[in-house]
Amino acid sequence: MRLRELLDGDELGLRLLVGRGAGDGPDGVPDRLISAVPTIDLADPGRFLTGGELVLTGLAWWRGDGDAEPFVRVLARAGVTALAAGEVEHRLVPHDLVRACRLHGVPLVAVPPETSFATITERVLHRLPRLHRRDVGSLAAMVERHRRLLADRAAPDSVLELLRQSLGLDVRVLSATGRQIAGAQPALRPGTASALAARYLAARRAREEAPYRVGVGERLYCLVPVPGAAGPAAELGDWLVVVEAGTGSPTAPDVELLDRLVELLADARSAHERSNAARRDLARRSLDLVSDSGVPAEEIPVRLRSTAQAVISGVGTWPRCQYVVAGGEWQGGRPVPASALRVLLEEALVQEGGAAPVSAQDIAATVDGDEVVLMVLAPGAALDHAALRRRLSAALARWLGPADSVCVGVGTPVADPGNARRGLAEARNALRIAREGPERVTVRGPADLTAHILSLLPLIPADARRAFAERHLGPLRDHDRRHRTQLLATLEAFLDCDASWSRTAARLRLHVNSLRQRVARIEEVTGTDLGRLETRLDFLAALRAV
Missing domain, CATH: 3.30.70 (Alpha-Beta Plaits)
Known part of the structure; x- marks a missing residue:
């Protein structure tokens, strides 16, 4: 049965709220086939869907704005025909759900309070041929999956989600630093992802032949690189497919599936690199x-x-x-x-x-x-x-x-x-x-x-800094060398103590009068006045510049 035929029946009172998407007829009413009619009121319906369903929901899972988007996203990835929302729970279909269906291109139908879900289910099942009902549903789901794979070649998450739903296969795509780019949730633990990325880089540099089988803790993983651009930074920009592996050797169908998956992900990586x-x-x-x-x-x-x-x-x-x-x-x-x-x-x-x-x-x-x-x-x-x-x-x-x-x-x-x-x-x-x-x-x-x-100071060229320091500190360095004095060390301590006589004298273990004599000698040798803030800043800059 097509969704159009269900909507045309006035006795059910169904209203199409969202319906202009891929596969729609010329008047905007979806022409998609309905293969099954499940009633779902769980926040995550993914494990119950194979594609082609008219999903009935009483909206018991919806509590407020933001709840609809993850629910509808799962429906879109599964390839359902439409979502039919009952108006009993909230007296109307929340705008949050309308907005989410428009975002993901999922047709949305409003079911009035007087129409039961059982009536809708009976109407659809009555139209499906009894002997071939399951085969028709499987065929429709298979066609829908193929359509989505072709449409989403540049969207790795969609492809990997279909694999998870169809085969129960958790596949993840990691960067060479261990960041998850796409794939099953929850993501791998940071330590595991980092270890897998490190093992991948080591195998790549050692020119080992892919796929790589890597053990982390008690789990065994299969790592396969996704082809991409070459260059000096190629290995750092690599994508790698991560699949939990069994203890035995992979079968021919396993290898074939992995090869085809890598081809699809290579297309996705190419699209990413073009953007x-x-x-x-x-x-x-x-x-x-x-x-x-x-x-x-x-x-x-x-x-x-x-x-x-x-x-x-x-x-x-x-x-x-x-x-x-x-x-x-x-x-x-x-x-x-x-x-x-x-x-x-x-x-x-x-x-x-x-x-x-x-x-x-x-x-x-x-x-x-x-x-x-x-x-x-x-x-x-x-x-x-x-x-x-x-x-x-x-x-x-x-x-x-x-x-x-x-x-x-x-x-x-x-x-x-x-x-x-x-x-x-x-x-x-x-x-x-x-x-x-x-x-x-x-x-x-x-x-x-x-x-x-x-x-x-680092913004000044190095040669200019050295010349500045030599002009201010050179005379003191020469005097210390000739007379075995410590004028330069005294100046540095004096500035470091914010020109405090008592603190500087205590640090150098001198009497304050002895310190004053040294400072006077510094001023005489350099021809400056350390009582001036500008002079102290010049000397401090000279000391930091070397």
Whole structure:
């Protein structure tokens, strides 16, 4: 029976609330076949569905706005024909349910209080041929599954959910850092996912032949790489299929199924990389415009808006963004490939509990020499530097050596394209500050530039800093060397004690009068007056510059 025929019967009083989707007739009423009529009032109906059903629900599971979307999402993935909602429980069909059905393209039918679900079920079953009812339902479900597989080749979650429902097979897709990209929920425990990713990278670098069989605890997993782009950062951007494996050797049908699944996921990865390419183009064009000193400042907003509109379809305004710039060094001073850093930063940003609630679609990245520049699009809040450093450290744990380093600079959020140049400059300046840090992974932001005037020293070229320090401290160093005095150490202690005579004397174990004589000698040798704040700041900067 078709849904259209059920709706045409006036005696049932059914009303179509949502019905313009794929497979609809010319007048907008769905022409889909009904293969079964289950009544479901559980919040998660997935295990009872195979596709083609007219699902009847009394809405006992609905309590308020937000409850409908997960319920309808499961129906859409299962490929049901329609959802019929009774009006007895809430006296009407909640708008939350109407909105969710429109979002997922699931036809929605309102069932009035006077019409029983038993009457609807009897009407449908009466039309199905008695001898072939089960076969027709199975065939319709199979056709619907095939239709969904063809339509959702670029949506891994839909394909993997169909496998779970049809075969009870839990399949997950992980990144090379252990982040779950798609697949069964709940996700693997972080320790398990991290161990699987580490084993995958080790096998790949050892040129072992896939699939890889890996044991974690008492469980055995099969890992298969999903083909993708090549390049120096390829392994870090890899996708891997994770399936819990049995103790015996895989059968031929198992291998065939896995091969076909990897082909579908390769299409999904290609679609993902194509969308990444558009965002990277946006980042490249934005960087070129903002960095080009020949572009007048007043023209930048207009050009950036048009660039965003040209690259990101449907964008009518400048996307609020935050610039992130990063660079790294291997032991010995060789730069870490910027393309690899780009992947690692993207992973660190999108991981759950990361620096900001952003998705992979919110990041536009490009490479600028040995540095990577990211535009984090429309973040709800400024990036959390501590969370970014924590996630980045975790992503780098198995990849960087003990003497290697990665530094990251973050600018303030840019709400208007007229401030883009300043936001990028802040990120670059923060990166210069980060390069001075002793940590293996260092993240700095605008607050680190303004917390103290001396934090601006790294923005001055190294040669200029050395010359400045030598001009102020050289005479004292020469005097100490010739006369075996400790004027330089005295000056450093004096400044460190905020020019307090008593505290400095106590630290150096001198009488205050002896300290005054030393300070007077420092002023004589350098031709300065340490009673002036400007003089003390100059000497403090000189000491920090070396």
